[in-house]
Amino acid sequence: MDKNQDGQISPTELQEALAQRTGNTDNGLLNMMFKSLDANNDGMVSMDELASLAI
Secondary structure, eight states: OHOOOOSEEEOOOHHHHHHHOOOOOHHHHHHHHHHHOOTTTTTSSEEEHHHHHHH
């Protein structure tokens, strides 16, 4: 998902991954997913934030 390999996932990267894997480009779903992942509300999802999903 982290196409530019900066250690964070941007909304665009999440949207592209979602579209590629599911064919879904629903912005409402994207916004809901991003808000639930972005624990510190900095507009990016860090690898730590993503990993906390698996715990």
